[in-house]
Amino acid sequence: MLKLQNLSLTRGVRVLYKGVNLTASDGERVGLVGPNGSGKSTLFAAILSELSPEDGDILAPAPIRISHVAQRILETDSQALQFVLGGHQPLMEAKAALKKAEESSDDIAYATALSQLAEINEGAVVAEAEEILCGLGFKPSDSQRKVSEFSGGWRNRLALARALMKPSDLLLLDEPTNHLDIDSVIWLENFLKHIHSTVIVISHDREFLDSVSRTIWAIEDGTINRYSGNFSQYELARAEKIKLQQAAAKAYEATASHLQAYIDRFRYKATKAKQAQSRIKMLEKLKKVAPLHSTYQWSFHFREPEKIPQHLIHAEELDCGYPDKKILTNVKCVISAGARIGVLGVNGAGKSTLIKTLIGALKPLSGEIRYGNGLIIGYFAQHQLDDLRDDETALQHLARVAPPNTREQELRDYLGGFKFSGEMATALVGPMSGGEKARLSLALLSWSKPNLLVFDEPTNHLDMATRDALTEALSSYGGAVLLVSHDRHLLRACCDELWLVHDGALTEFHGDLDDYAEFVLRDKQEKKNAGKPEEKAVVSRKEQRRNDAQERQRIAALSRPIKKELEKVEKKLEKLSAEKKTLDAKLADTDFYQGNQDEVAVCLKKHGELSAEIDELEAKWLDLSEQLQDIS
Incomplete structure (x- = not known):
């Protein structure tokens, strides 16, 4: 603990x-x-x-x-x-x-x-x-x-x-x-x-x-x-909390503003002095409610391609790898306009080798690759972060890939969309974090308006906000996408076709990522059992039925006290949730905050206590449920 x-x-x-x-x-x-x-x-x-x-x-x-x-x-x-x-x-x-x-x-x-x-x-x-x-x-x-x-x-x-x-x-x-x-x-x-x-x-x-x-x-x-x-x-809970707190803060501001206006107007008038003093005490008693701030979000977009060929890449009978080591054989694949492809497979299976071969960074050992007329590839891989020049700035990096006559302000505006505004645009790349270097690489590859974006593990150095921004940018991008990533949220959001690199071959994976998870665990279990002698036991039907009955009795005996405790928790949780729901409705009403301030304070305190108690009960419910599942 x-x-x-x-x-x-x-x-x-x-x-x-x-x-x-x-x-x-x-x-x-x-x-x-x-x-x-x-x-x-x-x-x-x-x-x-x-x-x-x-x-x-x-x-x-x-x-x-x-x-x-x-x-x-x-x-x-x-x-x-x-x-x-x-x-x-x-x-x-x-x-x-x-x-x-x-x-x-x-x-x-x-x-x-x-x-x-x-x-x-x-x-x-x-x-x-x-x-x-x-x-x-x-x-x-x-x-x-x-x-x-x-x-x-x-x-x-x-x-x-x-x-x-x-x-x-x-x-x-x-x-x-x-x-x-x-x-x-x-x-x-x-x-x-x-x-x-x-x-x-x-x-x-x-x-x-x-x-x-x-x-x-x-x-x-x-x-x-x-x-x-x-x-x-x-x-979801955070969003609801922000909504309630902002409503409370808004109500406070309205009430406080009204009281302050009265005080400012009448505090020096003899006939209204008593009422003004009363309002001052009310304002002092009114507990300030500060608004909560949502998690910082930002967004960017990839520049839309000017032209998208119908057929981007067509490969036939490819052997991929290196002169001393063949990794993939007889690869056949087509990447067309609008394709959204996720590439699955273990490390070392040949995912990166496949990608490098398809985009021309690695020469195929045999076979043919045909590229569409007007194909522009934007390629992101982890090694590209090492290729950035530590003694140059983000602005200098972009100026090198942009046309010579591009105005500096245009370059600065573009970099600002990737969170390199002001002094960040002229800061040296060397001291930057891995996430900042990754954002700069994304900015550089997007400048040329590619019609095929190819990513090899783009999220390794990215925080949650940047991952969400990348997911959103890829989802709204009009070109094709070829993506290798261990981030399943990104794969689910951006890909509608899955390729599997496995045992030296490339095949289409028929299923979703949940099916792939089952495939992975099954494959690892088979490898674990490989080479183990099979255990054979001869058990009579009568003995099997007796064993099954004993197992059911064992499970029932272990489950009974947990089920009783679970039932108690559910009843209490239902009761407290109903109380909290009533309080939520009251606290969401802005007029409520203009009434009795003691009642407001009591309700806010009660809401906090209920929330904490419900959280504890939910945690207990999850723990008991998992215990039941483990017993089963």
Whole structure:
């Protein structure tokens, strides 16, 4: 369990949030959300005792029972499997004790160490580590490779695997999906749903948050507020809260303005002095209601193409790859005007190789590619961020791709649409964040008015607001789109056709992303079971019926008390929801705020208490429902 008591955190001289009182229960899965720079990672650092709060307390499990992903992995020569097993501290301690006993020839210590190792069950732990590695996209042969042989992205996966391997009461995950493909994200969601630790996850992937989280902690309005439900439910609740608060603020302003006008007019007139003093007291008593601000949103658009050929790219019998390694064979595909194609497949399957070959960045090993007359491609890939010149500004980058006679003001206006206005347009690219560099790359590729946009993992460095802006921009774009992404919300919103790169071939995937999730989990399970001997058991029909009956009785016995508790919670929740609905209607009426101010204060206080109690009951209802599901 984790408890924040009157917590305040600062960064430099800036207060991030204060007066935070929150509790994460055992086994609760929390999504921590907020704009970039709002203090999400800072909260993790405080929980890990890497920095001290300005005020308040953090009651957390002992450090040995908290698991998190290390920011940096040393280029160790340890094998990948051993590195991941290193996260399982009880196993490491037991093996160290056994080695020490062997060296000391202490028979009692040796027997004790063997007993501890047997209790831990090293074989089961190793099998779990191998399953985690497989789930995160590693091949069986990778487990024996040295950590130093992997690229940065794969080392991040190893760090995540090591954190998942650690027995813990609290698991902290900061952007765990950034370096994963869609298959690994789907597996990770499924894994997190079945662990017993309390999980707090920071992510800009809304579909991942929707699937994993059952509670949202939102950094907003100088504090951290708790919302029951997943991210989509949080957005609805936040919108309703803003609506109610704005209505209350509007009513306050109207009442306060009316009272102030009376005071200003009559406070110095002897005949009205008493009434004016009465209005002054009313104004002082009237509690100010500040309007809530919605999450900052922004939007941009891709420049519309001037011409769109009917047939953009037509490939036949392509072999894709490199001279020393063929990756895809006999590829046949057509990209026509208006196509919206999402490309699925695990890392290393050949998605990027396919895209690079289709757009001409990589020469095909064999086969033919025909391009439409007037085809203009806008290509975005992660390596392009590294191609930006650190010693130049956004304005200089755009001036290089624009016609020589383009006015500077036109360039500035265009960059402003991508949040590079004023001094940002002339700031050096080097110190920019990954998200800012990604926005600049989007601006540069859109300038040429492409009729085919090709994206290879565009969201890795983007926050939630920028992802939403990209989704909106692609949805309204008139050209064709070819998209590789692990962000399923983006794929769902922008693609109506799915391609699957799998086992060295390209095929059309007949189904949606939910069908693909089932395909991924089934495929990983088959790989896990590959090579295992089949277990055969001969059970008579009579014995089977008896076993089934015993299982039903076991489930019924375990379920009965939970169902009773669930029924109580539902009745209480129904009663409180009805009370809150009545209060909502009263508080939404602006005339109500011009009446008895004591009653207004009581209603606002009661509304807050009801909301908090309903949130707790909803969390309890979700927990009980999940317990029932697990028993079944």
